[in-house]
Amino acid sequence: MESSWLETRWARPFYLAFVFCLALALLQAIKLYLRRQRLLRDLRPFPAPPTHWFYGHQKAFFYIYDPDYAKIFLNRTDPKSTHLCKFLTSCVGKGLVNLDGPKWFQRHHLLTPGFSFNILKSYVEVMAYSVNTMLDKWEKICSTQDAALEVFEHISLMTLDILMKCAFSWETNCQINSTQDLYVTTMVEASKIIFYDLYSFFHPQGIIFKFSHEGCRLQEISNMLHQYTEKVIQDRKKSLGDENKQDNTQKRNYQDFLDILLSAQAENGDSFSDSDLQSEVNTFVLAGHNSSAGALACLLYHLALNPEHQERCREEIRGILGDGASITWEQLSEMNYTTMCIKESLRLTPPVPSISRELSKPMTFPDGHSLPAGITVVLSIWGLHHNPTIWEHPKVFDPLRFSQKNSDQRHPYSFLPFSAGPRSCIGQHFAMVELKVAIALILLRLRVTPDPSRPLVFLPQTVLKPQHGLHVCLKKLTKC
Numbered sequence: 348m349e350s351s352w353l354e355t356r357w358a359r360p361f362y363l364a365f366v367f368c369l370a371l372a373l374l375q376a377i378k379l380y381l382r383r384q385r386l387l388r389d390l391r392p393f394p395a396p397p398t399h400w401f402y403g404h405q406k407a408f409f410y411i412y413d414p415d416y417a418k419i420f421l422n423r424t425d426p427k428s429t430h431l432c433k434f435l436t437s438c439v440g441k442g443l444v445n446l447d448g449p450k451w452f453q454r455h456h457l458l459t460p461g462f463s464f465n466i467l468k469s470y471v472e473v474m475a476y477s478v479n480t481m482l483d484k485w486e487k488i489c490s491t492q493d494a495a496l497e498v499f500e501h502i503s504l505m506t507l508d509i510l511m512k513c514a515f516s517w518e519t520n521c522q523i524n525s526t527q528d529l530y531v532t533t534m535v536e537a538s539k540i541i542f543y544d545l546y547s548f549f550h551p552q553g554i555i556f557k558f559s560h561e562g563c564r565l566q567e568i569s570n571m572l573h574q575y576t577e578k579v580i581q582d583r584k585k586s587l588g589d590e591n592k593q594d595n596t597q598k599r600n601y602q603d604f605l606d607i608l609l610s611a612q613a614e615n616g617d618s619f620s621d622s623d624l625q626s627e628v629n630t631f632v633l634a635g636h637n638s639s640a641g642a643l644a645c646l647l648y649h650l651a652l653n654p655e656h657q658e659r660c661r662e663e664i665r666g667i668l669g670d671g672a673s674i675t676w677e678q679l680s681e682m683n684y685t686t687m688c689i690k691e692s693l694r695l696t697p698p699v700p701s702i703s704r705e706l707s708k709p710m711t712f713p714d715g716h717s718l719p720a721g722i723t724v725v726l727s728i729w730g731l732h733h734n735p736t737i738w739e740h741p742k743v744f745d746p747l748r749f750s751q752k753n754s755d756q757r758h759p760y761s762f763l764p765f766s767a768g769p770r771s772c773i774g775q776h777f778a779m780v781e782l783k784v785a786i787a788l789i790l791l792r793l794r795v796t797p798d799p800s801r802p803l804v805f806l807p808q809t810v811l812k813p814q815h816g817l818h819v820c821l822k823k824l825t826k827c
């Protein structure tokens with residue numbers, strides 16, 4: 348009788364391989380099961396929704412929104428969660444935002460002088476020029492057609508314009524013709540892909556993302572941004588090296604970010620390559636202009652909804668700036684009420700609503716509860732800023748919460764729009780200066796009221812972004 352296929356000598360190796368794979372799969376399943384049980388045990392002390400029978404809490408992250416928890420979380424050195432970094436890294440490479448460990452420490456040390464008050468001081472004029480360009484546009488629109496306007500697009504181009512000038516003194520005229528400059532259009536597209544709904548469970552991951560439409564486009568964008576910045580860097584090096592030419596810094600009256608990076612590179616040679624330099628410049632433009640645009644848009648929205656606070660800011664600004672023909676660094680520190688309104692807006696609508704880390708070792712909170720290593724923890728800045736145990740009537744816009752007297756009594760980790768600890772925002776003073784200059788000049792020239800037919804809705808993104816733009820009504824003010 349003919350022997351069956353299983354009994355042939357060829358079948359034996361396949362059979363053994365099959366048994367081996369089955370054993371491996373079984374081992375893996377047991378490992379996963381044990382890990383799941385351990386996680387369930389570790390997370391039991393914390394309040395949580397019921398687990399799904401199959402994927403447990405896979406669709407959720409571990410959120411914290413308590414100042415004592417935030418303090419512990421922010422003063423550790425856990426690496427950033429790979430969710431944001433994956434997209435950012437594939438687009439602009441490794442910059443300060445997505446570096447970790449000793450490399451981050453070294454880079455942070457090199458770049459901090461670039462945000463000293465002396466450097467920021469010189470940016471005030473650059474910022475005012477860009478804001479006035481936007482306001483000229485708005486005034487033209489106000490005098491010719493209905494004053495209701497979508498302003499978020501304008502604000503984003505304005506903050507991009509500022510960042511490009513402060514980063515590498517690039518005059519793109521992007522506020523007048525945004526489609527003319529390839530770097531500008533590419534940056535705008537990169538922001539849309541990178542800050543796409545990153546926390547979505549269904550967002551393509553790993554290799555699938557690489558071959559998705561967005562993944563391929565991100566690769567093209569990355570090449571374009573790198574080519575552009577490479578050229579800018581080479582041109583600047585050439586002009587600095589040419590002793591017969593006058594130094595650009597002297598011509599500009601301010602040191603741009605590229606000047607600072609190039610001197611850091613000159614001092615640190617091999618540890619800071621041209622490719623590192625390109626990544627840093629692109630990271631700053633990307634990280635800086637998106638969050639500032641979100642912050643200014645929200646501030647305008649809150650002041651539109653609260654005309655009494657808008658008027659109080661305007662009176663304060665008129666008292667300091669007169670007709671606003673010029674604006675100086677010293678004048679910014681006199682804007683006390685306006686600063687309180689900016690802070691209250693950052694509290695109610697933090698432009699970076701959450702930040703996350705992957706725990707490299709267990710984390711124990713002051714109440715004794717612990718989280719295991721390997722888990723992704725999200726600090727919900729939004730949750731913290733709306734926590735009713737810290738903020739009375741958290742949904743109400745009340746700038747007086749930030750008066751000296753009221754702030755003194757509050758936990759120092761209750762208000763964290765720029766995060767805190769070693770990985771806090773390096774651009775926070777830059778952003779505050781930009782917000783003050785922008786709101787001061789806007790309020791001197793225009794009155795802002797809400798457009799009741801178009802309420803503000805946010806997209807759940809890494810950086811807050813209005814889903815359908817920001818629609819407000821603008822009225823040109825006559826000079827007093």
Ligand code: HEM
Binds near residue numbers: 699
């Ligand atoms: C209102 C505007 C801004 C807000 C609300 C904001 C908020 C933040 C937050 C919350 C972080 C911490 C992120 C994390 O830990 O994952 C951060 C980091 C950072 N921000 Fe900002 N930011 C703003 C403007 C800017 C600007 C204008 C720049 C650059 C010019 C900038 C550059 C950076 C960089 C480089 C980091 C990473 C710092 C590090 O990890 O050492 N930001 N920002």
